[in-house]
Amino acid sequence: MLSTLNNRDPREIGGYRLRARLGAGGMGEVYLSFAPGGRPLAIKVIRPEYADDPAFRARFAHEVRAAQEVSGRYTAPLLEAGPDAPVPWLATAYVIGPTLLDAVRAYGPLPLSTAQTLIAAIASALQNIHSCDVIHRDLSPGNVIIAADGPRVIDFGIARATDITKSLMTRTPIGTPGFMAPEVALGREAVPASDVFALGAIAYFAATGRSAYGDGTFASQLLRITNGEADLTGCPQELRSLIERCLSVDPTGRPTTAEVIAECAGTPRPAEGWLPPAMTTDIAARTAELARIAAQPAPPAEVLPRRNSALRWLIAAGAATVVLTAAILVTVKLLAGSTADPGRDPEELAGSSSTPAAQVSGTAAAASPPSPSPSPSPTADEVGWTGVIRINRDGIDMDRIPPTVDPNAGVIDLELGLTNDLESTIDGIGGGRETSVAHLPAGAQPSPRTCHDLISTVGTTRLVVQKNSIFCFQTEKGLVGYATITKISGGFTAGNTAKATVWATTEFA
Known part of the structure; x- marks a missing residue:
């Protein structure tokens, strides 16, 4: 749900007045805002450690341009971005609803018909994404929003911006444990079929509430993924064959997005009542909360109170003093005890x-x-x-x-x-x-x-x-x-x- 801004949050980004906090991800903080016509927006503000990296900025700008070409009913469109701003940011359409991750954790696995509609809709979103030569790279239950009129895939393509030099990180996995294709886990180039693998893992999670590769450590999940050791216990028989093919270790053995849609009864058409009652109630509550915030006056546009900036400076200075003192003490101790290697x-x-x-x-x-x-x-x-x-x-x-x-x-x-x-x-x-x-x-x-x-x-x-x-x-x-x-x-x-x-x-x- 939405939460109020605290005194450390900015009040305006890229000309958009921020109204509430939506959450935080690997790349930065996410806030609610509204376009001049009243359309709700999600504003993602990039973390300072990324913003200070020129290579990241170049990759981020490239991925933003590519992602802005993507459109479709089941994607949350990227509307505007500031890759060259002092603090980079991007604005997408705000989708009212929980993530698939939160929905399943709160209300349990989806009914079969809901799961089939979800799978077909995500496959349709992937068709639109791939048609623009974009690969999601981090498709997971946390990047799928459950809305009243169907799911939305978010954050497509942007995950690549955090990948530091593909040629030197070819064996470093970028993605979410349990939903990362074997070729990605082994450091190879992601391909459209890599997103289909993630879709298969999402389908199993949606239908059972469990991960096909267990809930152990990151490394143990990678071992099972690369060895093709999916555990599909409890998978509905109507979905099992499709999920097994999506989770093929060999990318060429996975179905196309068109084949996924066909096996889920054709073109998805989420209608009223496609979701269980508990999820519908959840979305209604979020809709009411959004309306309440929209009716309130926007907070002042100041970025941060001066006293907080001063306080952060004092804290940083104090921390630097502690680190410097500790470093001096450690060095003195080592110099005193380093007679084994005097040269x-x-x-x-x-x-x-x-x-x-x-x-x-x-x-x-x-x-x-x-x-x-x-x-x-x-x-x-x-x-x-x-x-x-x-x-x-x-x-x-x-x-x-x-x-x-x-x-x-x-x-x-x-x-x-x-x-x-x-x-x-x-x-x-x-x-x-x-x-x-x-x-x-x-x-x-x-x-x-x-x-x-x-x-x-x-x-x-x-x-x-x-x-x-x-x-x-x-x-x-x-x-x-x-x-x-x-x-x-x-x-x-x-x-x-x-x-x-x-x-x-x-x-x-």
């Missing part, structure tokens, strides 16, 4: 510690590509070491505790460098392994098993990273850990740092 430049020393570290529819969008949020806390009793590492052109030996810069040891587990003016890369060299680093997906809790499985399934030897990127790694001796990039100075220099955790275990059962 090293102090600037190359790694910090250490002996103590383990402890829609657009009004709902949050589904998971997204590598998260810029702070690192989650690992399980304390498994941590072997945690601290700040300094990555330079000689790399970091993560098999030493604490990790050290030691180019003569014959082991360089991690190094960070600039491949061009826009991209930084982490190279993982783990004893000749072909897969030694992998991005930790947004929302995933790091653990030895999660990192091990990610590296085993979608790992690579090179990742494109930015500040706040979180990635897993495996060392030459088999230890696993994860790190958050805290600073990138550019090039193979001694100025790149990351906060890292290494688990003292090689057991991943």
Whole structure:
């Protein structure tokens, strides 16, 4: 449902007065506004960490132009965007209704006739999207809105904008666990059939309320997807054959969108009563709430109260002081205890510690590509070491505790460098392994098993990273850990740092 603006929210974006909060997704915050004629709009405001990336802005502008060509009854059209604004944004038609994810969780699986209409309508939306040479790339229950006159597919194509350099991230999955096609999970190029796979997974979820690939970790779902291990227990017989073909590991074995529509009784025609009563009541309540907000005067157009800006500055300054003080203490401690390697430049020393570290529819969008949020806390009793590492052109030996810069040891587990003016890369060299680093997906809790499985399934030897990127790694001796990039100075220099955790275990059962 809608929620009121707080004193940290902007009051105007791109000339649109914001009226309420709709939710938050992987790319940014979503707000309600109204066009001059009264049409309700969903305004998505892009997160600052993306806005500061010139490469993202270029991709975002390209994807926005392509998405604006898409139209159709079962899509929420992208109406306007500001890719070059200080804070990039986009405006789509606001669809009154819950996401499919929220609807099924709240009211249970859909009746067969409703599920068939839903599947055919989504397939029709995909036909329109693909006809404009756009691929959704993140089709999931969180990106399908249940409206009174039929479902709407949202956020088509825009997920690609968060993909950082396809040529260097060809093995990094971008999408939602359980709805990601095998070829995408393996880092290959998404194709229209990739969206059909997601449609099959959505169809099973809508009809049963469950995921065809379980509810385990991100990595465990990827393993089942790439191995073709869908569990279709409880699937209605009328849908089972269609869903099985949609979930084919081989993209060429999946049906076309036209075939999906034909198997669901032809052209979808959602009529009054196509939804269960509980969902109809939900939509009616949302409609009444929207009318109430539309009747109220818009709040003042000020972006943020001055006192809050000052407060955020003070908080940021205080946080910087704490970080600087902590860094000085760690460096002093290391310098005092580094007699085993007296010839090293102090600037190359790694910090250490002996103590383990402890829609657009009004709902949050589904998971997204590598998260810029702070690192989650690992399980304390498994941590072997945690601290700040300094990555330079000689790399970091993560098999030493604490990790050290030691180019003569014959082991360089991690190094960070600039491949061009826009991209930084982490190279993982783990004893000749072909897969030694992998991005930790947004929302995933790091653990030895999660990192091990990610590296085993979608790992690579090179990742494109930015500040706040979180990635897993495996060392030459088999230890696993994860790190958050805290600073990138550019090039193979001694100025790149990351906060890292290494688990003292090689057991991943």
